[in-house]
Amino acid sequence: MEASGNRIAGLTGTPSPAAKSLAGRAQLTRDEFYQIMIAELSHQDPFEPMDNQKFLEQLASLQTLDVTGRLGDGIDKLLFQQRLSAASVLIGKQVMAADENGGTLSGRVERVRVQGQNIDLLLDSGKQVSFEKVLEIKQ
Numbered sequence: 001m002e003a004s005g006n007r008i009a010g011l012t013g014t015p016s017p018a019a020k021s022l023a024g025r026a027q028l029t030r031d032e033f034y035q036i037m038i039a040e041l042s043h044q045d046p047f048e049p050m051d052n053q054k055f056l057e058q059l060a061s062l063q064t065l066d067v068t069g070r071l072g073d074g075i076d077k078l079l080f081q082q083r084l085s086a087a088s089v090l091i092g093k094q095v096m097a098a099d100e101n102g103g104t105l106s107g108r109v110e111r112v113r114v115q116g117q118n119i120d121l122l123l124d125s126g127k128q129v130s131f132e133k134v135l136e137i138k139q
Contacts, residue, residue: 094138
């Protein structure tokens, strides 16, 4: 996940393409939310300032949002490290995995390659397969 791409709001379930497009426009990143909050605070009427209680509630909301975002980022990193560790255990083992054509391929794992958030296994047959597509593992 990108640091500035963390989403605050979203849809659940499997949305239709139209709903996905609408959801993309309706979501705010943390940075966008902060910009809106700062603009709201800097443009408030000085003769009718926000009361202290409301201001403190908004600050608490910002802090909660920031902590939640950092927690989500940490969990994502932890899950990635867990997946990488699980993939590295497969080095030297025979695996069978789904290929792009709906079939299967098999081979002994020689190396693990990380490309962005993708973890690929490089097999002795010269083939490359996504770690997530492994169907069977043999000694």
